[in-house]
Amino acid sequence: MSSASFSDQSPDDLALDQIGPALSRLRRRAPASGKDLSRNLVLNVIADAPDETTVGGLAAEMGVAQPVASRTVAALIQEGLLRRAASQLDGRRTVLELTEHGEAERGRFAAEQRAAFLEITAAWSPEERLLFARLLVRYGVDATAWSRSRAAARD
Template identity: 85%
Template sequence: MSSASFSEQPSDDLALDQIGPALSRLRRRAPVSSKDLSRNLVLNVIADAPGEMTVGGLAAEMGVAQPVASRTVAACTADGLLRRVASRSDGRRTVLELTERGEAERDRFAAEQRRAFQEITAAWSPEERIQFARLLTRYEADATAWSRKQAADRD
């Protein structure tokens, strides 16, 4: 399948077929190092978790094997971005929390991503930028809810 140029208006079906590959390309073109990309993902997953987050829960949320998540958590902990603490509901369980430095790093990543978004969309109107930002944020929230429902239906 050949991709349409951006100056052409693709058919609705073609536009919908291009969503998955486009989202994949966006992730690969993040304006940070792969190390920062992994850390940003870990920090956001932990910060956005509806409850306590374990290494196993992080691995499931990221779609990686537990040893991969464990190594990333160990690196983030060594750099002072995360800490392991006893669960408030079950003191035998260890959960993950962001440190102040982790919160600051998460804010730094967000600022870098906003700057990149503004540079990438410099030719867009302010209305287009806001509309895209709102729709992408809505998509992410709906995708999270859908994913959690899928996981609950499997259990």
């Protein structure tokens, strides 16, 4: 986009154009190590899944190749955060489940993220914090539904 047409944009359009970069910065500035970020992502994907999760399903949800998801799962099983189990829907399939330790780690990550959120937004009013939190959660729910409906339409 040329700078002339960029300057012709309304302030609302300019703000909307910043959503992608802002979400990217949020991801990069997460208050955790890279290892914790990936562990937290996997634990949340499995915990939030509406159905049983396989390694292939995890890979698809995370947008990574199956060997990457498989290595991550193996490491989390070794750490005692996940376990493999027989599917209750199809005993021939193996699904992933959080262990008690995995649930505890997920809670620890959530507490760290809440503390970081409170520090980052310390200058915000309580109303601004709650509004942003509610809208961000809503965005996450709607983005998941949107992504799943697009995937279903491709199948």
